[in-house]
Amino acid sequence: xxxxxxxxxxxxxxxxxxxxxxxxxxxxxxxxxxxxxxxxxxxxxxxxxxxxxxxxxxxxxxxxxxxxxxxxxxxxxxxxxxxxxxxxxxxxxxxxxxxxxxxxxxxxxxxxxxxxxxxxxxxxxxxxxxxxxxxxxxxxxxxxxxxxxxxxxxxxxxxxxxxxxxxxxxxxxxxxxxxxxxxxxxxxxxxxxxxxxxxxxxxxxxxxxxxxxxxxxxxxxxxxxxxxx
Amino acid sequence: xxxxxxxxxxxxxxxxxxxxxxxxxxxxxxxxxxxxxxxxxxxxxxxxxxxxxxxxxxxxxxxxxxxxxxxxxxxxxxxxxxxxxxxxxxxxxxxxxxxxxxxxxxxxxxxxxxxxxxxxxxxxxxxxxxxxxxxxxxxxxxxxxxxxxxxxxxxxxxxxxxxxxxxxxxxxxxxxxxxxxxxxxxxxxxxxxxxxxxxxxxxxxxxxxxxxxxxxxxxxxxxxxxxxx
Numbered sequence: 001x002x003x004x005x006x007x008x009x010x011x012x013x014x015x016x017x018x019x020x021x022x023x024x025x026x027x028x029x030x031x032x033x034x035x036x037x038x039x040x041x042x043x044x045x046x047x048x049x050x051x052x053x054x055x056x057x058x059x060x061x062x063x064x065x066x067x068x069x070x071x072x073x074x075x076x077x078x079x080x081x082x083x084x085x086x087x088x089x090x091x092x093x094x095x096x097x098x099x100x101x102x103x104x105x106x107x108x109x110x111x112x113x114x115x116x117x118x119x120x121x122x123x124x125x126x127x128x129x130x131x132x133x134x135x136x137x138x139x140x141x142x143x144x145x146x147x148x149x150x151x152x153x154x155x156x157x158x159x160x161x162x163x164x165x166x167x168x169x170x171x172x173x174x175x176x177x178x179x180x181x182x183x184x185x186x187x188x189x190x191x192x193x194x195x196x197x198x199x200x201x202x203x204x205x206x207x208x209x210x211x212x213x214x215x216x217x218x219x220x221x222x223x224x225x226x227x228x229x
Numbered sequence: 230x231x232x233x234x235x236x237x238x239x240x241x242x243x244x245x246x247x248x249x250x251x252x253x254x255x256x257x258x259x260x261x262x263x264x265x266x267x268x269x270x271x272x273x274x275x276x277x278x279x280x281x282x283x284x285x286x287x288x289x290x291x292x293x294x295x296x297x298x299x300x301x302x303x304x305x306x307x308x309x310x311x312x313x314x315x316x317x318x319x320x321x322x323x324x325x326x327x328x329x330x331x332x333x334x335x336x337x338x339x340x341x342x343x344x345x346x347x348x349x350x351x352x353x354x355x356x357x358x359x360x361x362x363x364x365x366x367x368x369x370x371x372x373x374x375x376x377x378x379x380x381x382x383x384x385x386x387x388x389x390x391x392x393x394x395x396x397x398x399x400x401x402x403x404x405x406x407x408x409x410x411x412x413x414x415x416x417x418x419x420x421x422x423x424x425x426x427x428x429x430x431x432x433x434x435x436x437x438x439x440x441x442x443x444x445x446x447x448x449x450x451x452x453x454x455x456x457x458x
Contacts, residue, residue, distance in 0.1 A: 064322060067458050086234060089324040098315025104254040105247075113247050117323045119234045143254075 015041045016078065017091075017167055017198050018063065023072035025058050032058055033220055036072070042166065042196040045189060045210065047203065050220030056202040057097065059220070060169050063200065064094045076167075090119065093165040095173060099156035103145030107136055107155050110144055114159055122162045130161040135181065150176035160188055168192065170201040186210065240325045241333045248337035258306050259341050266299035266346055270353045281358040288357035289418035292367065296346055297378065297407050301400055303342045304382040307334060308390045308453070317390075318457060327450035335383050335446070343375030359418075366421035366431075370414035373434045380441040381406045387452035410437060 018040040025032040032055030040046060048056045061067040063074055065081045065088070074081045076088040101110050108127055115122045122130075131140055134154040144152060153176055160168070168189075174182050186209045189199050207215060235243065252259050273291050277283060311317040320330050350371055351364060359367065385403035389395030417430035 066318060066321065086324045086326075089322055090234065092322060094318070094322055096315055096318055098313075098318070100315035100317075100319040102247075102251060102310075102314065102316060104251040109250070113243065114319060116235070116243055117240070117320065117325065119324055121233075 015043075017042055018074070018076055018200075019078070020063065020074045021072055023059070023062060023074070024070045025055055025062060025067075026070045027055070027058060031223060036218075038063075038218065040167070040198045040200060042198055043193050044198045044216060045193060045207075045214060046198070046200045046216045046218060047207070048200065048218045048220065049202075051222045054220040054222040056220060057171050059218075060094070060171050060200070060202060061096070064092065064169055066094075091166050092169065093160065093163050093167070094169045094171075095153075095156055096171050099152045101144045101152045101155050103143065106141050106143055107131055107147065107151075108140040110155050111158050114156075115162055118159070118163070118165075120162055120164070126162055127158075130158040131155070133161050134158045134184070135178075148176075150178065150181075153177060154181065157185065160185075160192075166197045168197065168199045168201075170199065172202055172204075174203055174205050183209065234324045237326070237329050240329045241336075244320075244330050244333035245337050248334055249340065252306075252337070252341050258303070259345070262299040262303040262342055263345050263349065265302055266295050267349065267353065269295040269298065271356065274356065285358040285360055285422075288354060288359040289363065289367065289415040291357060292350060292353060292359075293370075293374075293411050293414050296350075296371065296375065297404070297411060299346065300342055300375070300378040300382060301403060303338070304386050304399065304403070305396070307338050307383055307386045309386070312390045312456070317453070321453065321457060327453065328446035331383065331446045331449045331453075335379050335449075338383070339376050339379040343371075343379055346375060347371045360422035362424055363418045363421045366418045366427050369431055370417050370434060373431065373438050374410045374414050377410050377434070377437050377441050378407060380438075380445040383449045384445055384452060387449045387456060389456075390453070391456040410434060413437075 016039055018038075020036065020038040023036040023038070024034050036059070038046075048059060050056050058067060062069045065074065065085070076084055076091070081088050100114070105113070108124075108131065111127045111131060112122065112124070115127065128140055131137065134157055136151060136154055136158070139147060139151065144155065147155075153173075157173065157177075173185060177185070182205070186207060190209070192199060270291055273287070274284060277287075308317060311320070321327060323330075347368065350367060354364065354367055382403050385399050385406070388402065389399045392398065413430045413433045417427040417434070420427040420430065
């Protein structure tokens with residue numbers, strides 16, 4: 001299994017945002033990945049590849065701390081994430097399969113609640129501007145239950161425009177998003193990387209505007225092997 | 230945009246306001262358990278007969294059992310919807326302590342189920358010919374006891390939220406935990422009917438309230454972590 005090379009002692013650890021050592025994940029008695037080492041520096045964009053069921057989402061959830069790995073540890077700036085939960089979450093943006101948008105609230109209310117919960121001091125106008133940037137102008141006051149799946153994801157992704165988080169973990173961010181939206185997102189990634197952030201994403205689509213050599217890849221393989229101690 | 234973690238009070242207010250807003254736009258969720266409460270209580274005079282003496286003897290038990298059941302019916306709302314649309318994950322990944330979010334959600338739940346129930350109870354007590362000395366005891370036990378129902382119930386919901394059909398399991402988990410409240414509440418009301426002091430029973434319910442208020446949020450936070458793993 002090809003992994004990013006991790007050599008803790010030699011590399012300047014100051015720029016390492018997120019790292020994981022010897023991650024092992026077992027789901028339903030199936031070994032998804034074993035002894036995986038990952039190192040994410042500021043300015044990195046990492047694409048996790050692999051067929052369905054190979055553990056891409058599980059890996060992302062482990063990196064956020066939502067799921068616990070069978071073995072191994074995740075570090076935020078060289079500190080175990082459980083030891084610096086609040087600091088880490090302050091610096092983390094995660095979008096999973098589910099966008100976390102409430103149907104009973106309007107697009108505007110959803111965005112401003114999620115931003116406020118993250119501790120952002122974004123005002124009403126900032127939210128409107130962010131929604132305009134994801135092409136949701138005119139839908140600000142519509143209840144989210146009246147909007148489409150793609151629009152739900154756009155509401156969730158609008159937070160990226162006001163996010164000060166350095167680490168973006170995105171699970172299939174392009175799902176249900178139109179072409180224009182995908183290009184806009186890639187522009188957003190570029191600006192984020194230039195500011196010293198990092199992006200880790202799973203996607204089956206190729207990133208269009210990034211040169212292939214800039215994207216680091218982690219490839220997971222689908223294995224049917226059971227795990228035995 | 231700069232972010233800084235919210236104060237505990239601001240986080241509490243933010244989540245409380247959100248949950249109340251959602252409930253107000255989804256009124257049947259609030260009204261149905263209340264209607265259930267009224268309906269169960271009106272069934273007893275119909276089934277047992279309108280004889281005042283019998284009814285007044287069993288009134289405390291009926292009101293309290295109906296309160297337990299209608300709380301149980303409303304518990305699902307606490308975390309289920311948030312779990313299903315992904316907003317629970319986002320809350321757990323926010324830089325705020327989980328127990329604050331949990332206390333806010335439980336408070337919202339009590340305001341929407343416990344409080345209306347307390348307001349309805351005296352009317353229904355008239356229907357059941359509750360002893361006239363028992364009214365203050367009924368109100369006090371409900372005031373101290375219904376928050377305990379919400380707090381203990383939250384632990385059960387947090388444990389079962391990841392299970393597809395957790396409804397029956399939830400009642401099996403939670404109802405035994407409700408027994409102490411039921412025993413001391415009905416005993417207080419019975420004692421009051423005899424014109425005796427019932428401060429001992431009230432003190433025990435108050436102790437249950439304070440104990441669950443301080444401990445339940447941490448249990449819920451831990452259970453949610455397990456359920457989202």
